[in-house]
Amino acid sequence: MAKVDENKEGIKGMVNPTRYGIERFAYLLMRLTGLGLLAYFVAHIYETSNILRGKVGWQEFLAITQTPEGHIILAIVIGMSVFHTVNGIRVMLGHGGIGVGKPARPDYPYAPQSQNARHKIAIYSSIVLAALAMMYGLAVMFGE
Amino acid sequence: MxxxxxxxxxxxxxxxxxxxxxxxxxxxxxxxxxxxxxxxxxxxxxxxxxxxxxxxxxxxxxxxxxxxxxxxxxxxxxxxxxxxxxxxxxxxxxxxxxxxxxxxxxxxxxxxxxxxxxxxxxGFERMFSTHKKIKPYIINEESEINPGTKEFLQTPEDVEKYIQFSSCIKCGLCNSACPTMATDSSFVGPQALAQAYRYVADNRDKGKDDRLKIIDDSHGIFRCHFAGSCSQVCPKGVDPAMGIQLLRGYLLGFRD
Structure with a gap:
């Protein structure tokens, strides 16, 4: 019985981004974009494997991606890639203890140094860059 | 009146x-x-x-x-x-x-x-057992407790490296907010990891290698994804997320 065992919120609690600020939202986006990119990677391997069917088979399959729906999916993939890369650099540096602040005697009201302005700027930047990249991608794909 | x-x-x-x-x-x-x-x-x-x-x-x-x-x-x-x-x-x-x-x-x-x-x-049993697991005490064969033995001197800078993390009152709020703990019953948790850093950063302590081995586990420090929720809820300004990332810095070779 979960309640007595641990009273865990489970995945529902893990994915709830509303309670702990932008860092928790970035954590959720990082996981979602990671899963999205994994799914794209599998689909991409399947797509490119169609070359084994010859030139006609390849072009037939490629035509499926040259639709408005295919362009939107590709724009989402571009956004996921940019966010995951930029935020990933922030997280990787943080994992090495870089940019997370220096330990010091805390003064009230406590503001966690590990959630400093540089991290918040990096998170917002990764979201903005992802949005810009998506818009550019959509402009290129639909502008043909 | x-x-x-x-x-x-x-x-x-x-x-x-x-x-x-x-x-x-x-x-x-x-x-x-x-x-x-x-x-x-x-x-x-x-x-x-x-x-x-x-x-x-x-x-x-x-x-x-x-x-x-x-x-x-x-x-x-x-x-x-x-x-x-x-x-x-x-x-x-x-x-x-x-x-x-x-x-x-x-x-x-x-x-x-x-x-x-x-x-x-x-019930706090599990949190206390994980806290105990990381050896939350100074490991040093030379003791300053026994009379007539060595006294350990620390500069204010030495103390600053860990004093923040010694404010932990073991309330469990960090473990409750942690998204990894929401799904992983075996994760050691931010409370214990921050306390591992508290002792690793103390220059009187000689147990760094022991502690790093304990936390370098499949449900150990690498399950932390730096969501930072633990630090958001800490009522004492301990900032467990900072301690965990600094501790991981030792494991990844960014720190000595």
């Missing part, structure tokens, strides 16, 4: 009497010894600007329902006993004023990631 006289004397003395407001407390009720059903009981109680959530719960216990199970002790955010989920976010009940919550209804639940004993009281 007439009411008019009382009013005049208050005005003359300069005391500002805050008007009493009413709040609805929704308190989680669950007793595994009776049945497996949980429910929320609602209580309307008066409060003042300075009333804490713990004061409100004790008011309910005193006048409305004495059977509510709640753990508390110091009432000043020092003992770490009254951690609970207040309007969905882990916090110390004695350190949270009702007036700060900006809500007419306050929902109070037991902390997540801890087994419920009854109502708002949760």
């Amino acid at each position: 007439t009411s008019e006289g009382l009013q005049i004397s208050k005005e003359e003395s300069g005391i500002i009497v805050s008007p009493t407001k009413t709040i609805t407390l929704r308190i989680f009720r669950y007793n595994p010894k009776i049945n497996n059903e949980s429910k929320f009981d609602e209580f309307k109680i008066p409060y003042q600007r300075w009333t804490t959530v713990l004061d409100a719960i004790l008011e309910v216990k005193k006048h409305l329902d004495h059977s509510i199970a709640v753990r508390y002790s110091c009432r000043q955010a020092s003992c770490g006993s009254c951690g609970m989920k207040i309007n969905g976010r882990p916090a110390l009940a004695c350190f949270t004023k009702i007036s700060e919550l900006n809500s007419d209804v306050i929902t109070i639940e037991p902390m997540n990631n801890f087994p419920i004993i009854r109502d708002l009281a949760v």
Whole structure:
């Protein structure tokens, strides 16, 4: 019985981004974009494997991606890639203890140094860059 | 003294009497010894600007329902006993004023990631066992406790490296907020990891290699994804997320 065992919120609690600020939202986006990119990677391997069917088979399959729906999916993939890369650099540096602040005697009201302005700027930047990249991608794909 | 006289004397003395407001407390009720059903009981109680959530719960216990199970002790955010989920976010009940919550209804639940004993009281056995597992003490064969032996001197800079993390009161709020702990029952947790850093960063300690081996586990430090929720809820400014990342810096070779 979960309640007595641990009273865990489970995945529902893990994915709830509303309670702990932008860092928790970035954590959720990082996981979602990671899963999205994994799914794209599998689909991409399947797509490119169609070359084994010859030139006609390849072009037939490629035509499926040259639709408005295919362009939107590709724009989402571009956004996921940019966010995951930029935020990933922030997280990787943080994992090495870089940019997370220096330990010091805390003064009230406590503001966690590990959630400093540089991290918040990096998170917002990764979201903005992802949005810009998506818009550019959509402009290129639909502008043909 | 007439009411008019009382009013005049208050005005003359300069005391500002805050008007009493009413709040609805929704308190989680669950007793595994009776049945497996949980429910929320609602209580309307008066409060003042300075009333804490713990004061409100004790008011309910005193006048409305004495059977509510709640753990508390110091009432000043020092003992770490009254951690609970207040309007969905882990916090110390004695350190949270009702007036700060900006809500007419306050929902109070037991902390997540801890087994419920009854109502708002949760079991800390697992957190204490993981805390113990990381050897939360100075490991050094030369002891400063025994008389006539070596005294360890530290500069203020040496102390600054770990003093923040020694403020941990083991309230469990960080473990309750952690998204990894929400799904992984074996994760060592931010409380224990931050305490591992506290001792690793102490230059009197010689147990760094032992501790790094303990936390370099499949459910150890690499399960932390730096969501930072632990630091957001810490009532003592410990910043477990910083300690964990600095500790991981040792494992990844960024620090000596």
